Amino acid sequence: MTRRRLLSDWLVPLAVFGALALVPKLNVSIPKLFDQPISSPGTLQLLAACVLFGALALTYDLQFGYTGLLSFGHALYIALGVYLSNIAITDWHWNFWVAILFTMGVALVVSNVLGFVSMRVAGIAFAMVTLAFAQAGAVLALKDPHHWTHGEEGLGADYTKLPHAFVGIFNTKNLYWLALAFLAAVFFIVRWSVESSPGRVWQAIRENEQRVEVLGMRPHLYKLQAFVLSSTLAAAGGIVYMLLYNGSTLAVTAPNFTLTLLLMVVIGGAGSRWGAVLGGILYTYLNDRLVAVGSSSTVEGLPHALRTPLSQPLFLLGAIFILIVFFLPGGLAGIAARGRPSGLRRLQDAIRPDHGPTAPQEGA
Amino acid sequence: MSTFLLLTITGLGLGAMYFLIASGLSLIYGLMGVLNFAHGAFISVGAYATWWSELHVFSGVHSSALRFLLSGLLGLVAGGVFAALVELVLIRPLYNRHIEQVLVTVGLQLAFVALLVGIWGPDAKAFVVPAWLHDTTTIAGAHIPNDRWVEIAAAAVVLTSLQLFLRRTRYGLIIRAGVENRAMVQALGIDVRKAFTLVFAIGGIAAAVAGVLSGVYFNVVGPDQGTSLLIFAFIVVVIGGLGSIGGSAAAAVLVALTQQYTNYYASAGIGDMVVVLLLGLVLLARPRGLAGAVVGARA
Numbered sequence: 155m156t157r158r159r160l161l162s163d164w165l166v167p168l169a170v171f172g173a174l175a176l177v178p179k180l181n182v183s184i185p186k187l188f189d190q191p192i193s194s195p196g197t198l199q200l201l202a203a204c205v206l207f208g209a210l211a212l213t214y215d216l217q218f219g220y221t222g223l224l225s226f227g228h229a230l231y232i233a234l235g236v237y238l239s240n241i242a243i244t245d246w247h248w249n250f251w252v253a254i255l256f257t258m259g260v261a262l263v264v265s266n267v268l269g270f271v272s273m274r275v276a277g278i279a280f281a282m283v284t285l286a287f288a289q290a291g292a293v294l295a296l297k298d299p300h301h302w303t304h305g306e307e308g309l310g311a312d313y314t315k316l317p318h319a320f321v322g323i324f325n326t327k328n329l330y331w332l333a334l335a336f337l338a339a340v341f342f343i344v345r346w347s348v349e350s351s352p353g354r355v356w357q358a359i360r361e362n363e364q365r366v367e368v369l370g371m372r373p374h375l376y377k378l379q380a381f382v383l384s385s386t387l388a389a390a391g392g393i394v395y396m397l398l399y400n401g402s403t404l405a406v407t408a409p410n411f412t413l414t415l416l417l418m419v420v421i422g423g424a425g426s427r428w429g430a431v432l433g434g435i436l437y438t439y440l441n442d443r444l445v446a447v448g449s450s451s452t453v454e455g456l457p458h459a460l461r462t463p464l465s466q467p468l469f470l471l472g473a474i475f476i477l478i479v480f481f482l483p484g485g486l487a488g489i490a491a492r493g494r495p496s497g498l499r500r501l502q503d504a505i506r507p508d509h510g511p512t513a514p515q516e517g518a
Numbered sequence: 519m520s521t522f523l524l525l526t527i528t529g530l531g532l533g534a535m536y537f538l539i540a541s542g543l544s545l546i547y548g549l550m551g552v553l554n555f556a557h558g559a560f561i562s563v564g565a566y567a568t569w570w571s572e573l574h575v576f577s578g579v580h581s582s583a584l585r586f587l588l589s590g591l592l593g594l595v596a597g598g599v600f601a602a603l604v605e606l607v608l609i610r611p612l613y614n615r616h617i618e619q620v621l622v623t624v625g626l627q628l629a630f631v632a633l634l635v636g637i638w639g640p641d642a643k644a645f646v647v648p649a650w651l652h653d654t655t656t657i658a659g660a661h662i663p664n665d666r667w668v669e670i671a672a673a674a675v676v677l678t679s680l681q682l683f684l685r686r687t688r689y690g691l692i693i694r695a696g697v698e699n700r701a702m703v704q705a706l707g708i709d710v711r712k713a714f715t716l717v718f719a720i721g722g723i724a725a726a727v728a729g730v731l732s733g734v735y736f737n738v739v740g741p742d743q744g745t746s747l748l749i750f751a752f753i754v755v756v757i758g759g760l761g762s763i764g765g766s767a768a769a770a771v772l773v774a775l776t777q778q779y780t781n782y783y784a785s786a787g788i789g790d791m792v793v794v795l796l797l798g799l800v801l802l803a804r805p806r807g808l809a810g811a812v813v814g815a816r817a
Contacts, residue, residue, distance in 0.1 A: 224617070271798050274805040278553040278620070279760060282752040283801065289749045290794035297787030409749060410631075413624055420621060466636040472629025479621050480611070501617050 163345075171338045177201060178327035189446070195326040200442055202330040202398055204435040206391065209337040211418040211434030212344055212427060213387040218416070219425035220348050221380040222360030222501055224277075227284030229411035230268075230291045231385040233402075234261055235392020237295060237309070240402045241302045244312040254393055261389030262382065269381040273374055276363075285409060292407035308403035311396060320397050329398050336394050337431065340387055344427060347383060356380045360425075360501065414441075417475045423487025424497045432486055441467050520660035525778045531666035531735060533774030534673030538728035539751035540758065540766040541680060542721025548697040548761025549710075549717050551616045556604055556623040557725050557751070558744035559630040563600045564726025565645075565739040566634065568593030572646055582648040594726045601722020605715045613711075627745070634741040642740030645733035665734045672731060676724055677767055684763070689716060697761050750777075753793060757800050758807050765809025772796075772808075 180192040188197045210232060217223040235257055242253035272283040298305045313321045319328045347353045355376045358366050366373050396402055405411065414437065422433020444467035456464070463469045482488055484497035539557060546554050572589040579585040608626065612618045651668065654661040684690035692713050695703045703710055732747060733739045750773065758769030773793050781789030800807065 224620070271801060274801045275756070278547065278551070278616075279756055281553060281620075282756050283797065285749060286753050286756070286794050286797050290791050293787050293790040297785075299785070299787070409745065410628065413628055416621070416624060417628070462636040463633060466632040468632035469629045469636060472625045472632060475625040476608070476622055476629070479618050479625065483618065498615075498618055498621070 198326040202333040204438040206333040207438040208431040208434035209340045211430045214415045215430035216384040221356040224281045225284040227288035230288040231388040232392040233406040235389035239393045243315045265382045265385035310401040423485030426487035429487025523660040529775040529778035531669035533770040534669040535728045537770035540754040542724045556626040558748040560722045560725035561729040561744035564593040564597040564729030567596035597726020598719045598723040602719040605718035642738035759809030762809035
């Protein structure tokens, strides 16, 4: 290993995560950026959410940015982690660790089965099918046939069953560290997996699936592998989410939830680890803070026609997203890597419809 | 028996809306390779424009039927114009970059729903329709709300005129040829891009019809209504076979009836699950959908 690789592979990430780990110890206020001091539970909760979404965006990037699988159903696996762990603990009164093991096992099985079925189709049809499966999960959580999820009320976690370090407002810093540890774990797992030999096949599939097939490999198997790893990590992130928010609500089952992950990855830079993480952190922060901006006195003074869109964070983020797709296809990470094909440009052929001039015509 | 009849007619009414949305999605996908997420926005444009113009534009018209008709027409025009603008401004500059086109429509859909919430609030608005639409007609002992007939009729009209347009006109010929093989159409010196805008406008109008009808069907218009209809329309498109209008029509009826029957005879919500199960089965048996068209599968 050359010195340069040692630096970029280990020292930089460890320094970044180490610095982030010190954040709860900072007893300072940054007036414009945060309402309360950094070490206050309110701010730490927001920061923990930012870090967690950085990690969740990275799990999505594993299948979207690295393998070229455009799924609209990633929310299903996050929701599975959020709900199943909580149901096992609160409704079935299971031990916390058993519940987690069980949840991860179910996530592994479900992602294998649904992944196998949805990969019967490719490209855009795959996106639609994953969306449909996620919708089935959302309906299941809403209708609640077994009285487990409590539908629209949501299911508050039974805190007596949770590890004490993660319960109560004074322990928000522990939740922050948990989210950060999860991010670091996902970061290193994603790096290790995309640099392993199957990981190289994933990226080859993204570049040119037919060529991989011609080389005698079976793209299906590799795509399923990436899908299962990404989905299982997402379910683990769901468990962290459940701890961070003290329970489960239907917000994680909404179809928009996957779409926001897609926004995060594209804003940050698809196919880039730091890009996806940065996108997730930035998006979550803006989504929270733009509400404050929308109700601030500067915006209140604006004419009605301007005030309405500015008071809706999702409108602004959607607009930013469209601008990035148009003018900065590599996302924020693309700024650093100018000149090389990056982000969406590289995904171009991976998610093409199997029809039209870019694809070879059967029998033509 | 009367319950069964009511469920069937209601299911056909719902299927009519699915078809109206799916037909546009399917045409746009077939011709351009774009999965148009903004179709949900087109539905909302139709519904909100109709609701808004009933209150503000045609509030002076006394006959409630005429008022609804005029507002509905305005809604359709708004849907078509909006869709054409989306194609010209957002889709065309990204010509042949499919993934980016899809992403732009996703961003547009999210931003548009947020804008609706910003302007008219998150709550659904009561949709004013002529009273006779909510009266019932009694057929073989079943009391069937009149709006179901309107929905079925609207879908039938759209299906017939789409088929006539596609089979009998020059532009229809270009569109059909484009769905088959776009490169060849271009090689023959025909500017397919005009057809793109046209297909978007047609899809937008059909989606706006669905939006207006969903207002009638649910009695309200809400910001999320478009998205939830869109998901079932996606399922219909995949089951029917991407790019096939006839396939979409058959799949819309199949999906809506399955949903209605199971929601009633099993339990509420099960129907939605069964539809997804149906999708899984169709994919396992026929990855190219019922119509077995050219696209989508690489099994």
